[in-house]
Amino acid sequence: MDFDIIVIGAGPGGYVAAIKAAQLGKKVCIVEKKHVGGTCLNVGCIPTKVLLKSVETRNEVAQSGKFGITGIDIGGLDIELSVLQERKSSIIKQLVQGVEGLLKKNKVILKSGNAEFIDKKTLKVGDEKITADSIIIAAGSETKSLPVAVDNSMPVYTSTEVLGLKKKPSKMVVIGGGVIGIELAYFLNNIGTDVSIVEFMDRILPPVDAEIAGMVEKQFTEMGIDIHTGAKVTKIEKDGVVFENEGMEQKIKCGAVLMAVGRAPYTDGLNLDAAGVAVERGAVVTDMTMSTNVKGIYAIGDVNGKSMLAHTASMEGLVAVNNICGKYTKMDYGKVPSAIYINPEIASIGLTEDQAKEKYGDIKVGRFPMIGNGKALIEGETRGLVKIITDKSHLEILGAHLYCIRATDMISEISVAMNLECTANELVKMIHPHPTISEAIHEAAHAAEDRPIHF
Ligand code: FAD
Numbered sequence: 001m002d003f004d005i006i007v008i009g010a011g012p013g014g015y016v017a018a019i020k021a022a023q024l025g026k027k028v029c030i031v032e033k034k035h036v037g038g039t040c041l042n043v044g045c046i047p048t049k050v051l052l053k054s055v056e057t058r059n060e061v062a063q064s065g066k067f068g069i070t071g072i073d074i075g076g077l078d079i080e081l082s083v084l085q086e087r088k089s090s091i092i093k094q095l096v097q098g099v100e101g102l103l104k105k106n107k108v109i110l111k112s113g114n115a116e117f118i119d120k121k122t123l124k125v126g127d128e129k130i131t132a133d134s135i136i137i138a139a140g141s142e143t144k145s146l147p148v149a150v151d152n153s154m155p156v157y158t159s160t161e162v163l164g165l166k167k168k169p170s171k172m173v174v175i176g177g178g179v180i181g182i183e184l185a186y187f188l189n190n191i192g193t194d195v196s197i198v199e200f201m202d203r204i205l206p207p208v209d210a211e212i213a214g215m216v217e218k219q220f221t222e223m224g225i226d227i228h229t230g231a232k233v234t235k236i237e238k239d240g241v242v243f244e245n246e247g248m249e250q251k252i253k254c255g256a257v258l259m260a261v262g263r264a265p266y267t268d269g270l271n272l273d274a275a276g277v278a279v280e281r282g283a284v285v286t287d288m289t290m291s292t293n294v295k296g297i298y299a300i301g302d303v304n305g306k307s308m309l310a311h312t313a314s315m316e317g318l319v320a321v322n323n324i325c326g327k328y329t330k331m332d333y334g335k336v337p338s339a340i341y342i343n344p345e346i347a348s349i350g351l352t353e354d355q356a357k358e359k360y361g362d363i364k365v366g367r368f369p370m371i372g373n374g375k376a377l378i379e380g381e382t383r384g385l386v387k388i389i390t391d392k393s394h395l396e397i398l399g400a401h402l403y404c405i406r407a408t409d410m411i412s413e414i415s416v417a418m419n420l421e422c423t424a425n426e427l428v429k430m431i432h433p434h435p436t437i438s439e440a441i442h443e444a445a446h447a448a449e450d451r452p453i454h455f
Contacts, residue, residue, distance in 0.1 A: 003029045005324060006123060006132040008115040008270070011038020012310040013301030014138030015099050017317030022106040024325050029132070030108055031115040031125050033269070037096045039140050039302070040310040043160040046095060048183055050088040051163065052341050054079050055190040059343070063380060079191050081166055088163070117275040120294055134296050134324045137277070137284055138317065139270060141263040141302035146175065151238040155256045159184060162258055169193050171254040173241040175233055177204030179340050181260035182216070186342040188258075189225050196226040196252045198243050203229050208340070209352040209401040215384070216346065216403070226252075265303045281305070288330040290320040298324070307336050335418050339408035344370075344384040347411035350399030350418055353389055362392040366424060366448030368440045370404045372455045375435040381405045386440040388414070388424060390448050395424040400444075406437045413441055424448035 003026075007018045010032035018030040035042045062074050103110050113125040122131050143158045150156055159180050170193065174185045177199030189195045197204065197220070204220075204227060205213040217227060228250070231243040240253040265283040278285045278293040283305030290298045298320040301313030315331065322329040340346040356363045366388040370376040384403035390396055400414040417427055427445035432438050439454075446452045 001131045001133050003027050003130065003132040005134045005136060006031065006130060007136045007138055009038060009138035009140055010036045011138060011140050011301060011313060012040045013313030013317045015103060016314040017136050017138065017300060017321050018108045019102055019106045020318055021321045022108050024321065028108045029111060029130060030103065031111045031113060033114040035096065036099050041095050042092055043163060045310050046092060047088050047163045049341055050091055051084060051187050052183065054084050055187055056343055066380060081168065085164065085166060114269045116269060116271045120275045120296060134298065136320050137270065137297065137299040137303055138301045138313065139303045140266050141308060142266045144262045144264045145259055146233055146261055148233055148235050150236040153238045154236050156236060157256060157258050159260060169256045172256045172258055173198060173252050173254045174258045174260055175241065176260035176262065178260065178262060183341055184258060184260060185225055189223055196228065198228045198231045198233055198241060200232055201229065208346060208348060210354055212346060212401050212403045263302065263308055265305045267303065289323045290316050290331060291323065307333055309336065309338060312336050335415060337411045337415050339411065341408065344381060344404045345407035347402045347407040349411055349414050351389060352399060352401065356389045356398045360391050364390045364392055364395060364448045366390065366444040368443040368447055368452065368455060370440060372443065373437060373440045375437050376405065378435065379405055386444040388444040388448050390424050395448055397422055397424060404437060404440060410438050410441060413438065
């Protein structure tokens with residue numbers, strides 16, 4: 001064999017797996033056909049957050065007067081998209097070069113090109129054939145599109161194209177109120193685009209806790225974003241989007257459309273049949289050890305369609321490598337945190353309130369509104385709440401849902417707590433520094449005991 005392990009795809013799943021395997025003494029090759037860093041670094045997590053950071057900076061400056069800062073012409077505040085694009089490109093470049101450097105430092109061989117199976121142990125990359133004992137498929141995902149008639153004169157963008165915008169669209173319809181649609185709608189609204197969201201389900205952010213999704217819908221409506229839920233898009237015409245809502249046909253006129261209806265596992269060009277790898281509804285089938293149906297072939301990240309997040313991909317990579325190296329490890333999808341970077345931020349882990357009620361019947365919900373948190377007042381951002389869901393008898397933490405500033409960083413505390421099977425009583429005993437936003441988590445734990453102190 002040429003290598004112990006070949007990894008296909010250098011996104012956050014593939015490159016993390018390759019580095020860890022090399023650190024554990026394996027001879028590793030990683031094959032990438034487009035760009036190192038994959039979707040996440042190049043056209044996903046990182047660029048969206050760069051765009052959203054500019055919006056937050058502009059909004060903070062706009063509020064500087066209330067912090068006693070003078071001398072700023074708030075009326076003239078704007079975001080120069082070309083500067084934003086340059087900043088985005090330079091951050092991506094720095095991160096991609098960083099990953100390339102890490103691969104090199106760990107002696108992972110990087111090959112450019114499409115990797116295609118010839119058999120269970122052999123891949124073709126360009127004119128070369130390479131073999132390995134184990135192969136990890138980390139080929140990622142691609143954007144999905146609705147199967148509706150589209151008039152070619154209407155520009156229909158993917159998230160990648162919106163991330164590269166150099167001019168502000170005047171009116172855009174975002175099809176899909178999921179995480180990507182919501183983050184980009186928030187960005188577009190903040191740069192001055194008139195935004196409408198059309199969502200098929202009966203609410204935006206379907207996977208998010210219903211109470212928080214409802215609060216976001218209210219916030220977006222107050223921001224001037226027009227939201228249509230339970231709406232089925234039937235066609236895209238030259239001057240607008242047509243949809244059905246409660247049996248009535250409606251049309252929103254616009255100059256551009258963002259198609260944000262989700263992503264699908266990407267397996268084009270892999271020739272999985274040659275290795276006999278099973279695929280179900282487009283996704284490579286894996287068990288909890290990340291093994292496919294073929295011994296020695298693993299699939300991690302978006303390509304297995306289980307939880308399409310960068311940190312899931314990375315953890316699945318570590319799980320696969322552990323199993324290849326003889327250390328039996330299983331993936332736990334019940335404790336994957338997720339984050340949405342609007343302001344206030346949203347972060348969740350575990351069961352939503354509705355899911356917990358359905359599974360356990362009687363539950364406890366410890367809620368703490370941010371208006372009761374001193375640091376939130378200091379920061380000038382008191383919107384939102386923290387809620388912790390526990391079972392009734394032991395107060396074991398089943399889930400947590402944060403809609404507040406710093407939510408995306410703070411959710412890791414709950415992740416640790418849940419992994420240690422912590423109860424709300426135990427969380428109450430853990431000292432949280434003052435004044436911090438994290439005290440809201442402490443308070444929500446007190447509230448789960450029915451004894452909140454600051455509310
Ligand atoms: P990818 O990152 O897609 O990497 C797969 C790589 O494999 C690609 O580089 C591809 O070129 C390569 N490849 C495919 N086939 C072959 C082949 N045959 N041969 C060689 N190479 C191949 N997730 C988060 O956790 N947080 C976020 O904030 C977030 N924001 C997002 C925003 C947007 C707009 C989008 C689109 C996605 C976002 N995601 C976010 C999702 C995240 O980007 C993905 O979950 C993550 O990139 C998946 O990692 P992966 O390694 O499985 O695949």
